[in-house]
Amino acid sequence: MADQYASIIIDISHEDVDRVFQYRIPPAILPQIRVGVQVCVPFGSGNRTRTGYVVELTDKPDYDKEKIKEIIGVAEKSITADTRLIELAWWMKEQYGSTMNQALKTVLPVKKKVKARNKKIVETVAGMTECPSLVLLNSEQQSIADAFITSYDSGDRRPCLIHGVTGSGKTEVYMALIDHVLQQGKQVIVLIPEIALTYQTVSRFYSRFGSRICVMHSRLSAGEKCDQFERARNGETDIMIGARSALFTPFPNLGLIIIDEEHEGAYKSETTPRYHAREVAEKLAELSGAALVLGSATPSVEAYAKAEAGIYRLFTLTKRAKVGSEMAxxxxxxxxxxxxxxxxxxxxxxxxxxxxxxxxxxxxxxxxxxxxxYSSFVSCRSCGEAVKCPHCDVSLTLHNRQRLVCHYCGYQIPMPKLCPNCGSPYLAGFGxxxxxxxxxxxxxxxxxxxxxxxxxxxxxxxxxxxxxxxxxxxxxxxxxxxxxxxxxxxxxxxxxxxxxxxxxxxxxxxxxxxxxxxxxxxxxxxxxxxxxxxxxxxxxxxxxxxxxxxxxxxxxxxxxxxxxxxxxxxMHYPPACHMLCMQVAGEDEELMSRIMEAIAASVKKHFGETAEIIGPVPAPVYKVHDIYRKILYMKHENYDILIKIQKYVKMRWDETERCKKLTLQCDFT
Ligand SMILES: Nc1ncnc2c1ncn2[C@@H]1O[C@H](COP(=O)(O)OP(=O)(O)OP(=O)(O)O)[C@@H](O)[C@H]1O
Ligand SMILES: [Zn+2]
Known part of the structure; x- marks a missing residue:
């Protein structure tokens, strides 16, 4: 068998995750080596022993084989929170078709120098009052808590979906579950959509759990985020509340993940890897032996379908929790x-x-x-043309009656007096x-x-x-x-x-x-x-x-x-089917179109009999920032087939010189 090599990142808490080093795997320890495993390696010119994590395996090293050093051995305490996150990154890379680097950067934020600003965040939390106002759960709430706790203690880790009408007191239920998990010395991640991550919500958790909570929102700088993560890694905090990226908190003994308002669009990442927090949470819970609880008054069709299929346990809250409060x-x-x-x-x-x-x-x-x-665009009553952004394929939006703004690229102009198209003075706002x-x-x-x-x-x-x-x-x-x-x-x-x-x-x-x-x-x-x-x-x-x-x-x-x-x-739409949207974008409209046609033809030739292939069609907004975009849709009941198609295209793409001027983006649903 050919020599096997491992890509390793050293000291992930300090170094940029960009820097991976390749090492040869001694055949004797080969069976123990997989992605995420912590190993000892000789490092630098002095060959000092350092620990690192395996992030990728290959039999084709990128460097001269003669110069590659050998792994010393598997580190003693080799399963850590970071081990799991690296395994998770590997899974995300496969699942969403990104590179390992992109996936690693998502799960392991890059450490940067942190300024004193961070103190303020802790203070804002500390400014809240800690006064455990004990709400007695009503019978519906209590029976969910009881059922969860019983199965949790028996080791059952099937994900749970709480479908509770608005105002039914889902948050109180979450807090009861959190309480139980904390008592076992484990930690908890609570995801809340950014927009709902307000003082009101945070203070409810704070008054119950005090300084054991840590909050992470998107306004924190990369350094501040790292700092919060560091506190979690060191056991200074037990509960991380935050938007999507709080999922990657390196708790040493994660016991529970809660996703509130599970149906929210914000749980889907807009950058590669384009992951969905619900799916990643499911995988992370599995890797960590943690429980996953989803909650919503309006569950996503995806989650509800899984509950129907018995993959999730379904719990329901049918009435408002506050005494005297009724549904509208x-x-x-x-x-x-x-x-x-x-x-x-x-x-x-x-x-x-x-x-x-x-x-x-x-x-x-x-x-x-x-x-x-429904925003107010401006159009000409004489020629009928709307005033559009010159860089994007969208109408400009009127602000304060004075400026026209593009919501895609930020382009702005003062409200014109005359129609840019025909010169008539009859411009008016619509919508x-x-x-x-x-x-x-x-x-x-x-x-x-x-x-x-x-x-x-x-x-x-x-x-x-x-x-x-x-x-x-x-x-x-x-x-x-x-x-x-x-x-x-x-x-x-x-x-x-x-x-x-x-x-x-x-x-x-x-x-x-x-x-x-x-x-x-x-x-x-x-x-x-x-x-x-x-x-x-x-x-x-x-x-x-x-x-x-x-x-x-x-x-x-x-x-x-x-x-x-x-x-x-x-219509064969998710969740009845899986769908892969492949978008090709580029400044050169003709080249983009030609490549897209070529991809479509070759995918149809190789997979046309297996998968349903639609397009290519122009993206809903064809031009953004002077970049033209087309999309190819592929559907299949078997997710693995779509991954296969994606890998096939990616391989051909990487080999094609002309593609270097274009971008390829894959989005699975
Ligand atoms: N057992 C209870 N007894 C009395 N009041 C309760 C009880 N449980 C929750 N409440 C109160 O009911 C209100 C609604 O609760 P909560 O915000 O948790 O509901 P929710 O299900 O998350 O609602 P939504 O989905 O609309 O955000 C809150 O003011 C909460 O304090
Ligand atoms: Zn624009």
Missing amino acids: AVEVVDLRKEMEAGNKSIFSGRMQELIRDRLQKQEQIMLFINRRG IGTQKIEEMAAQMFPEAKLLRMDLDTTSKKGGHEKILSAFAKGKADILIGTQMIVKGHDFPGVTLVGVLAADVSLYAPDFAAAERTFQLLVQAAGRAGRGRKAGTALIQTYMPEHYSIQTAAAQDYAAFYRQEMGYRRL
Whole structure:
């Protein structure tokens, strides 16, 4: 057998993970060597013994065989948290088709010099009050906690999905589970979508677990993140709460991973490896012998399908936890009829009536608009052209009536006086953004105090927190916002949630558009009536007959799931099928197109009989930043086939000189 070699990273806590060194594996220890194993190696010119981790195995070394040193042996305490993370990186590389380096960089943040700034984060947490307010679990909550604990203690590690309606007290259940796991001397990772990672949420955990928690959000610098990880590695903390990347906390004895709001899109990484936190958590839990608990009021179709198949255990919470709090009543208004009746305002008659009623009773209101695809673009009434970004294939968005901004690349121009296309002066804004709604609300309800939350008002540091806390303190009557305002917040004073145009998100060019819409509507409705007073959610729509709107109005998850799964099966979309989207991008439009055609032809030739292959088609936004993009879709029930296709393309790609000017991106669903 040919000599075997291992790529090794030395001292991962100090060195850049870019630096891997190759060593020969002595045949005697070959059976013990696999990815993640900690080994001793001679290092540097003095050949001092250092420890390192095996990150890759090969029989074709990149260097002169004569100059390659040999591994001394397997380190004594060879299973560490980092061992598992490296194994995880290996799995991610295979699963998502990235390089080992990209995967390693995702799981092991690069150590950089840390400035004193980090102290502040610890202080913010420390500024909170630690006062264990003991909430007695209700019977539904208690039975989930009991069932989990019994199976946990018996070693059962099947992932659990908690489907609990909005306000059903999932967080209290999580805390009971965490308590149990901590008592066993193990540690816990809690993932919360960035947007919901607010003072409100963190302080709930803090008051229960005090300084044993550590918080990690995306505003931390790489160095600060490393520092938090270091504290976890050294046992200075037991609970890490954070967004997606908190998953890679190197706890020595991880016992439990919780993913709250499991359905959130933010759990999917946008950079290579394009992993989904739910999938990675499942693998990490398996490698560490930890339990995985997912929770949501609107589970992703993927997770629910796994629960149905018995891969996940399903638990349900059917009612609101707070005594006296009921689910909101939901009403649907058909906007077409409003139009027919001559109401041109964005507030339907019923909406106006309910808003006035709440203002008069001094109760709070949230008005929600789905910004995507509904922002105000500017077009010419003479030639009909919209003003577009010169670098991207999208319309520019009007801000403060003064500037046009590209939401893809940041390109900005002052609002032109004349149409750039035909020179006519008849340029006008179309569509409605949050600013416009604020203006219209101010006109129609002059006595109301308004607050607006969107990208413009939250771009400053802490902006988002300030608005939420002002609203929570009752400093405004109406909070107007985008998706941001419906995510997981708990404002007991809100008794009306108005959804201004529910169907906008249905038009998104995405197979999951109906699922997104359903989730947004149910979550939005879930913000109403969380206190003692009953709440109403009013959904305005042009498509009242659509199943995602109907089932959301009925707050009937099961009915939604049945219809949606039927559609996914019929169309061969995930989770009925696996899908690989392969995108080729480049500045040279012609070259990009030609290469994409060649890939498609060769994939069709080799795999056309096995897999379903669609395209190539232009990406939903064909041009971004002067880069042109096309996509090829491949579907198969067997994930491994898609990995095979991806590897095949990647191999040919790497061998083709012309591809160096292009980029290839793979995304599995
Ligand atoms: N057993 C209980 N008794 C009384 N109040 C409770 C109980 N459990 C939870 N609560 C309260 O109910 C409210 C909702 O709980 P929580 O935020 O945990 O719900 P959730 O299921 O996470 O909701 P959502 O999905 O809408 O974010 C909170 O104010 C919480 O303090
Ligand atoms: Zn642009």
